Amino acid sequence: MTESPIKTAEQIENLKGLLTPIAEREPGPVLLCLQAVQTHYGYVPEGAVAVVAEVCNVTRADAHGVFSYYSDLRKTPPPLISVRLCAAEACQAVGGRALAAAWGEACAADPNLAGATGTDEPVFCLGNCALGPAALVNDQLIGNVSVEALKSAVAAAQNAAEASL
């Protein structure tokens, strides 16, 4: 996915069409609108925050403040395959730190792996604390995870992505 800012009048109108019903229906809609933008585009493109501000009747500064606060909201397109390792205590207790280091080495040694997965942020707790270490590959939660399990999950996700193209 490549970056494409929201700048033409048509793009702005399309985005308003997506967001206006949310802003009219829901109280306190700024975060909801930003999440809707991300669901639609995969990230929050340049120019979208200004449209959210206008639709929600708040200042651009306020809308940008919300956008910049939440770690889920991205300003660049996501990697083709998102790999997020749990970095919290329960997974640390079963080798989470060593796994993260080994996964980093595996990606460094394999450009295809690094290219497909990018550098996603770690996540603090996936709620799978009795079956750690845990990881999220796209939307798939994996327990008792190893580098090998991550590699095969990435390969499966790649196949699924190619099949859907």
Added chain:
Amino acid sequence: MTVWFVPRDAAALSVGADAVAAALEARGEHVVRTGSRGLLWLEPLVERADSRDGTRVGWSNVQAGDLSEGVLSEAAANFLGIVEELDYLACQNRWIYERVGIIDPVDPDDYVSHGGMAGLQRALEMSPMSVVQAVTESGLRGRGGAGFPTGIKWQTVAEQAPVPHKGDPVDAPRHKYICVNADEGDSGTFADRMLMEGDPFCLLEGMAIAAHAVGADRGMIYLRSEYPAAIAVMSDAIEKARARGWLGESILGSSCNFDVTIRVGAGSYVCGEETAMLESLEGRRGTVRAKPPLPAIEGLFGTPTVINNVLTIASVPSILARGPEAYAELGQERSRGTQVFQLAGNIARGGIVEVAFGISAHELIFGLGQGTKSGKPLKAVQVGGPLGAYLTADALQVPMAYESLAAEGAMLGHGGLVVFDDSVDMAEQARFAMEFCVEESCGKCTPCRIGAVRGVEVIDDLLASDAPENAEQLLRDLCDVMTQGSLCAMGGLTPQPVLSALDQFPEDFKRVAVRVDVAAQGVVHE
């Protein structure tokens, strides 16, 4: 017809439950998807109901490949026998979790035939104030960590008149809200998630009871984005509850009007703090509000608001159905009823244990949990999430209850216990507590925002210094400032894991090897 049960809980899915269900269905078997029993080391745990009396027998750690030769056999090595007779389940006293793992979570008929809606029906026969009274008599306290008496909170909201949203004209519609905090960000806790995935109607029933008791017309569930499976199950359940008249206009034919929506979080830990959650629900940055005003008086959009944790609200239906006296008989001191403990981290038998307050951490970890998963000696247990204290192996006789843990300088939090074996480096854990605070501080209070950054630096200094006494004094002073000078638990309690590690495991802060290792790592999460 033989009926098979395969969990759809995220933990079971994470070890292959979907493939097992698909393999059974491919063989023409009738499969019902359930929540998880909470015996997570056995997942995927597949059950089969006896065609005569419905007794369920189970098989542990089933993989799809096991089914290639035929269906599961009672002669197999992983055959468990009758699931409810397993020691881990037989010793439990399930109130909140009474249906989890048993029913199809999104089948309303299954819910009703297993005792669902009895609590709401009972509540609607009572006056709102009698419902508040019953909750007060049960002794129920907030399960999110703060432990505030639920009945008193409800009473405060019940006494307020509904008001228009802040900023709306005076003649705009007037509201009160029930907000459920499902932003379960503490590492080592997963009971909210499993309840929502395993018995979502129970949470909705509890919310409707609360709405009747305090006169609220709207409900919101603030559910973290890291739980996509829970979001899907809850959304499905809300639709079905509306179709049944369990939500919406005149619930179960009563005069109570109440509907529920879900709002999904966006990756901020501090939004689990109730006032930050309100800010986030209102669509703003999730920064903490100063109190007063209390949310019960001026909460979501300026209206009177009940904010309760998932487990608190989910306790209410069974309290009303079985009676507050029976609930209040359980537990000790001012910790009444049951607590859903979560055994996590390096533990042989991790999972959900719902029992009365007062069981010791030792019994939970060594009795039920059977010690560490690695088989190495246990070194530390973090109780109550990332802001909770680390306990040593010698301190585990402490009864698990609000008062007894507080007396040890620890806290119950959301009931999670994270076990570490002797390979853990407690200086690294102390440093992580500060790093986590750097990442997740909302930035409102200086002691938290800047103190956490300084905390990481000072711990590094302490580990690298030839005169660690000075750095240690600085760290203690810093922790004092954070504890005294922060509005919420993020800055206020981060010193708890740090100081407990420093006090209980001083040798870990003196090893040369640790110094080199930690200093070389730098700040990990940039």
